Amino acid sequence: MINTKNGSGVISSYAEYYGVNPDSGKPYRLVGYEYLIEPLNSMENRVVLQKAAQVGATVMAMMRVMWFLEHRQKSAMYLFPTHRTADRFRRGRFSVMVQRSPVFQSIVKATGAPGHLRVGAAQFYCHGARSRAELMSVPVAYLTLDERDELYKAAGLEGTPWSAVDLARQRLAGQPDSWELSLSTPTIPGYGIAAEFAKSDQRSFLVNCPLCNRITDITWPSAVFGIDGLPHRAQFGCPRCQRPWTTEQRRELIHNGKWAPQVGGQQTHGYQLSQLLSPVAKADRLVQQWQDAQGDPSALQVFHNSVLGLPYLAEGARLEMATIEAAIARGNGASMASSACTSMVGSMAGIDVGPQFLHVVIAAPVEKMCRILWAGVALQWAELEILLNQFQVRSYVIDAQPETHEARRLVAKRAGGWMCYYRMGIGSQPHYDTAQHVLRAPRSETQDALYHAWNTGRIIAPINLPSEFAEQLRSPVRVVRLDRRGVPRVDYLEAGGADHYAHSMNYCLLAMSCAGHAQHMEIYGMSG
Numbered sequence: 001m002i003n004t005k006n007g008s009g010v011i012s013s014y015a016e017y018y019g020v021n022p023d024s025g026k027p028y029r030l031v032g033y034e035y036l037i038e039p040l041n042s043m044e045n046r047v048v049l050q051k052a053a054q055v056g057a058t059v060m061a062m063m064r065v066m067w068f069l070e071h072r073q074k075s076a077m078y079l080f081p082t083h084r085t086a087d088r089f090r091r092g093r094f095s096v097m098v099q100r101s102p103v104f105q106s107i108v109k110a111t112g113a114p115g116h117l118r119v120g121a122a123q124f125y126c127h128g129a130r131s132r133a134e135l136m137s138v139p140v141a142y143l144t145l146d147e148r149d150e151l152y153k154a155a156g157l158e159g160t161p162w163s164a165v166d167l168a169r170q171r172l173a174g175q176p177d178s179w180e181l182s183l184s185t186p187t188i189p190g191y192g193i194a195a196e197f198a199k200s201d202q203r204s205f206l207v208n209c210p211l212c213n214r215i216t217d218i219t220w221p222s223a224v225f226g227i228d229g230l231p232h233r234a235q236f237g238c239p240r241c242q243r244p245w246t247t248e249q250r251r252e253l254i255h256n257g258k259w260a261p262q263v264g265g266q267q268t269h270g271y272q273l274s275q276l277l278s279p280v281a282k283a284d285r286l287v288q289q290w291q292d293a294q295g296d297p298s299a300l301q302v303f304h305n306s307v308l309g310l311p312y313l314a315e316g317a318r319l320e321m322a323t324i325e326a327a328i329a330r331g332n333g334a335s336m337a338s339s340a341c342t343s344m345v346g347s348m349a350g351i352d353v354g355p356q357f358l359h360v361v362i363a364a365p366v367e368k369m370c371r372i373l374w375a376g377v378a379l380q381w382a383e384l385e386i387l388l389n390q391f392q393v394r395s396y397v398i399d400a401q402p403e404t405h406e407a408r409r410l411v412a413k414r415a416g417g418w419m420c421y422y423r424m425g426i427g428s429q430p431h432y433d434t435a436q437h438v439l440r441a442p443r444s445e446t447q448d449a450l451y452h453a454w455n456t457g458r459i460i461a462p463i464n465l466p467s468e469f470a471e472q473l474r475s476p477v478r479v480v481r482l483d484r485r486g487v488p489r490v491d492y493l494e495a496g497g498a499d500h501y502a503h504s505m506n507y508c509l510l511a512m513s514c515a516g517h518a519q520h521m522e523i524y525g526m527s528g
């Protein structure tokens with residue numbers, strides 16, 4: 001048995017002594033991955049890893065958990081965004097790691113409950129963040145949040161993106177020496193792992209250049225030469241003396257590299273890991289990926305997030321203030337209406353149901369444009385009905401959740417209503433249930449259509465919109481992420497706070513689409 005007192009190198013020695021790499025089935029080795037040694041051995045209570053894809057971070061996190069369970073003999077939870085990811089992890093990587101290691105195999109015991117194992121007296125829970133019951137059940141002393149930025153997609157829990165993380169963190173309550181490790185590929189600045197990293201001491205990996213004997217970091221693009229040239233000519237090299245490194249020199253200097261905090265006075269240790277540090281990184285491949293991404297905001301986002309491990313806000317990812325101002329200018333100084341105008345064919349409404357208010361947007365089609373007549377909040381359902389009647393609303397779409405009962409009562413009572421459920425899956429199709437007045441619409445596609453309508457100048461807005469209107473409409477940020485198979489997938493992240501008006505406006509356009517105005521409005525077509 002190796003020495004397991006607190007001290008440097010304890011967990012890495014343990015991992016190399018007993019651990020198995022689940023991806024190769026071979027003994028766990030840190031050769032080439034020396035940048036993982038410090039975070040692996042960290043005895044800090046809070047550790048944040050903002051990382052590129054495929055830098056070895058998840059296996060490192062598993063080794064930490066095994067050490068903690070065995071040597072601290074306290075319970076640990078490893079949290080994934082979904083039940084499915086957690087299940088795949090357990091059946092795949094985790095079980096390979098345990099089966100191939102005689103020591104792990106002898107100490108890890110099944111309990112009969114899926115996702116619940118035992119190591120001596122310590123419980124190990126490996127769960128998906130969407131299961132409220134699983135999150136509520138147990139106290140733990142070590143929480144690992146993997147694929148952290150995807151946890152936001154677990155927003156189904158009360159509609160607040162943080163609730164999964166918060167619920168899991170409540171499990172740490174009352175454990176004075178609790179540990180937490182968050183690791184994720186970042187998405188946009190100020191969001192998820194990037195927000196956590198910004199509050200940490202922001203460590204960066206420093207190396208000593210053997211050619212000029214100066215300390216440098218290894219960052220894009222300064223440590224890669226020839227990013228605009230032929231990819232096969234690209235080389236890694238020293239940003240300070242501008243001389244290329246041989247493969248051996250590069251491996252040697254990474255082997256001897258050290259993490260150094262860039263910000264003082266922070267308790268949380270944060271590590272930023274890019275693929276440039278990885279032993280399998282190739283300069284020509286990085287440059288090829290970079291060149292292929294030029295002119296494509298989505299591909300640039302993937303490059304920054306997955307290759308460099310950096311947050312990135314793509315051009316056009318968020319609605320510009322100037323676009324909203326242009327829509328107001330198109331209204332020629334008109335104020336919000338107080339009731340239906342006789343000249344109109346009828347108006348449409350979208351209603352977002354929040355915990356306190358009903359956010360309402362009422363609009364009418366004007367030739368190929370959409371004129372916003374009124375936007376505001378209703379405090380009560382009765383008030384909402386009065387509004388709908390006042391504007392002679394012909395078609396309206398309302399959030400089916402969380403007040404499903406009230407929404408159902410409304411659409412049953414007042415004509416022209418649809419309860420809307422967003423569909424999240426890739427390529428999911430819109431669906432009407434005319435008998436139940438239920439509409440199922442793909443979330444990202446409808447949001448793409450909403451912002452397309454704004455960006456192509458099809459919205460006319462009054463001058464006196466509610467003060468939060470613009471802010472809320474600009475809250476969602478469009479991001480493109482790669483799924484497990486490397487397929488790009490569009491998501492809108494609620495990055496700038498509340499986004500009620502963004503949803504009520506989206507529902508309002510869906511209501512126009514339901515009323516048959518989709519085609520010439522070029523908005524999301526629900527009729528097909």
Ligand SMILES: [Zn+2]
Pocket residue numbers: 209210211212213214238239240241242243
């Ligand atoms: Zn140098």
